[in-house]
Amino acid sequence: MVDLFEILIGKEGDKDYQKKPVIVQGITGKFGAFHTQQMLAYGTNVVAGVTPGKGGQKLEGVPIYETMNEAVDATGAKISVIFVPAKFFLSAAVEALDAGIKLLIAIPEHVPIKDALTVVELAKKKDAIIIGPNTPGIIIPGIMKIGIMPASPFKPGRIAVISRSGTLMYETSHNLSVANFGQSICLGIGGDPINGTPLIQAFDTIRNGANIDGIVVVGEIGGDAEEMLAQHIIDTKFDKPVVAYIAGRAAPKEKRMGHAGAIVYGNYGSAESKVSMYAKANVPVAKRPAEIPMLLAGKLGKGRIK
Amino acid sequence: MRLLEYQAKSLFAYYGIPIPEGLTSTDIVQGRKDASVLGFPFVIKAQMAVGGRGKAGAIQKCQNADEFELKYPDIMQKVVKGEKTKAILLEKMADIKKELYLSLFLNRGKRCYTIIASAEGGVEIESVKSQIIREVGLGNVDVKTAEEVGKQMGLKDRPLTQFVDILQKLAKITVEKEAELAEINPLAILGDDSVVALDGKVIIDDNAMFRHDELRKFQVVSELEERAEKSGFSLVELDGNIAVVGNGAGLVMSTLDMLSDNGGKPACFLDVGGGATTETVYEALTLISKMKKVKGILVNLYGGIVKTTTVATAFIRAYEDKVIDLPVFARMSGAEADKSKEMLKGSRTKMFDTIEEAINAAVIEMNKNG
Numbered sequence: 001m002v003d004l005f006e007i008l009i010g011k012e013g014d015k016d017y018q019k020k021p022v023i024v025q026g027i028t029g030k031f032g033a034f035h036t037q038q039m040l041a042y043g044t045n046v047v048a049g050v051t052p053g054k055g056g057q058k059l060e061g062v063p064i065y066e067t068m069n070e071a072v073d074a075t076g077a078k079i080s081v082i083f084v085p086a087k088f089f090l091s092a093a094v095e096a097l098d099a100g101i102k103l104l105i106a107i108p109e110h111v112p113i114k115d116a117l118t119v120v121e122l123a124k125k126k127d128a129i130i131i132g133p134n135t136p137g138i139i140i141p142g143i144m145k146i147g148i149m150p151a152s153p154f155k156p157g158r159i160a161v162i163s164r165s166g167t168l169m170y171e172t173s174h175n176l177s178v179a180n181f182g183q184s185i186c187l188g189i190g191g192d193p194i195n196g197t198p199l200i201q202a203f204d205t206i207r208n209g210a211n212i213d214g215i216v217v218v219g220e221i222g223g224d225a226e227e228m229l230a231q232h233i234i235d236t237k238f239d240k241p242v243v244a245y246i247a248g249r250a251a252p253k254e255k256r257m258g259h260a261g262a263i264v265y266g267n268y269g270s271a272e273s274k275v276s277m278y279a280k281a282n283v284p285v286a287k288r289p290a291e292i293p294m295l296l297a298g299k300l301g302k303g304r305i306k
Numbered sequence: 307m308r309l310l311e312y313q314a315k316s317l318f319a320y321y322g323i324p325i326p327e328g329l330t331s332t333d334i335v336q337g338r339k340d341a342s343v344l345g346f347p348f349v350i351k352a353q354m355a356v357g358g359r360g361k362a363g364a365i366q367k368c369q370n371a372d373e374f375e376l377k378y379p380d381i382m383q384k385v386v387k388g389e390k391t392k393a394i395l396l397e398k399m400a401d402i403k404k405e406l407y408l409s410l411f412l413n414r415g416k417r418c419y420t421i422i423a424s425a426e427g428g429v430e431i432e433s434v435k436s437q438i439i440r441e442v443g444l445g446n447v448d449v450k451t452a453e454e455v456g457k458q459m460g461l462k463d464r465p466l467t468q469f470v471d472i473l474q475k476l477a478k479i480t481v482e483k484e485a486e487l488a489e490i491n492p493l494a495i496l497g498d499d500s501v502v503a504l505d506g507k508v509i510i511d512d513n514a515m516f517r518h519d520e521l522r523k524f525q526v527v528s529e530l531e532e533r534a535e536k537s538g539f540s541l542v543e544l545d546g547n548i549a550v551v552g553n554g555a556g557l558v559m560s561t562l563d564m565l566s567d568n569g570g571k572p573a574c575f576l577d578v579g580g581g582a583t584t585e586t587v588y589e590a591l592t593l594i595s596k597m598k599k600v601k602g603i604l605v606n607l608y609g610g611i612v613k614t615t616t617v618a619t620a621f622i623r624a625y626e627d628k629v630i631d632l633p634v635f636a637r638m639s640g641a642e643a644d645k646s647k648e649m650l651k652g653s654r655t656k657m658f659d660t661i662e663e664a665i666n667a668a669v670i671e672m673n674k675n676g
Contacts, residue, residue: 182594
């Protein structure tokens, strides 16, 4: 099983421990440039950017290359984050995987399903991990962040947050931080129907982290990822506390609620179906985001709430 | 984008999947002409993007001109599960021997397309026990797979040959048009052993529409939806009186849930996207001002990098420009919240520290006004 922490920060004693090199694809766009600056300020080791036609220039001191091959050759980076518009995502992702990237964070929203499926297939062949598309990215509070999340909601600690939604990941982490539950990692899997790393796999890449006391899973209507995760928790006898939240209980059926993946057909994807599976796995589901820290405190058996 | 039945069937026809003879109209004058071309009897089918039309009386048999004059206007006015009739399809009746089910759909968990087929069609697939399920990767189906599925359904001779052809064509539609779902229910075996698609449901991946100009003609968007899309917002109109606005789909869904839990009635779901600027919030308020039923606005913004004062500025401008005159109940987390509260003092926008408080105030205010 892949350990996401090892890819993201490495092991103590590594030359680049907590300073793994990261490439930004689409670094000169408004969005890419802004978040490159934010990531650098947070401590992420952004070593290169790629924008065709702008090779040789620099942004915030970061050298820009024409192609991913050049950027990877020059830096040895295995991690890349993509900021290009959705219609260019497929070619950017293929270029990254062909250049040897092993962890690809896919920020763009509105990537066509066919393109996402194609990239997922290629990643399997290349033994690479895709996070997203339509994800805010990953943050290891206090150490590094790869993505578009603001720094303020997060603080270092021992709770992992996995979320299908960006702003709800911030909101949930903020609530946890205020209740004195810092986070060891917060990971957005993305709001699309096809996730490069589905919920179960995301869960498995961090479940064995020595720095995790409990996991918060922020889900929403659509698909059956939560149901599958609940069954997986039962099957693998995961014994650390897990608390869940599901957005979209009041949403009408067959309407796409903002996220491409947030849509209920019949009972497929409904909140009721997810809540009842979580109940079987003994995972409490919060009614609102503010309840999450209380449920977590209950599961951890510690009254850490002020 | 979910295609209406007649639109799905026009795709079927283009790809060579047999459909019954039919004509589509949006008013009774054209309907009468269609009726005389088709000849009685036929079926009158409401075209709306929702299941359960039959039960709701939105599909009816029609034997003669007298019935037609009664039933056409009746079906034109039908509303099923909040969906209005968009058009009417008149279709020749089929001599049905057996009804089957067939679909290709995107299996999100397995991250591939899946064939679902059953010898028991004509009912909702959730209630069908004997489902045949085959994973087919990116959606292409070869002859061998199609034959295996058909044989598993108990088909043979002419129906089997026709089924294999239809399944492969349906797969072609799925792949070429980038559908999330392509469903024929029922797929009927007729008295002469020919196989015909009696209904059609196709959902196209919205995010792939930029590659499918040929499908644009099927797209029916309201003026508001079009405007929302242009601004990069997601809008879902609902039945209540409190507009729900926020940044991020999950956050807005969550706000909708909490409002409903507290007895509030959401008028819409409006996600203005990750960032919240003065311009986007001003545009969102303009959009909401065009919805007549809205009596109050509930705002939930997670600031983060954004300063709340940029959002407060949008409210003040919207009142000044007389874009809105509605009470706003806002929760904005982020920098300079106190300064924002000061700016909004005396306006109709009340700022709260938590979304729970904002919702309470909104529900109380709406109840006061009946």
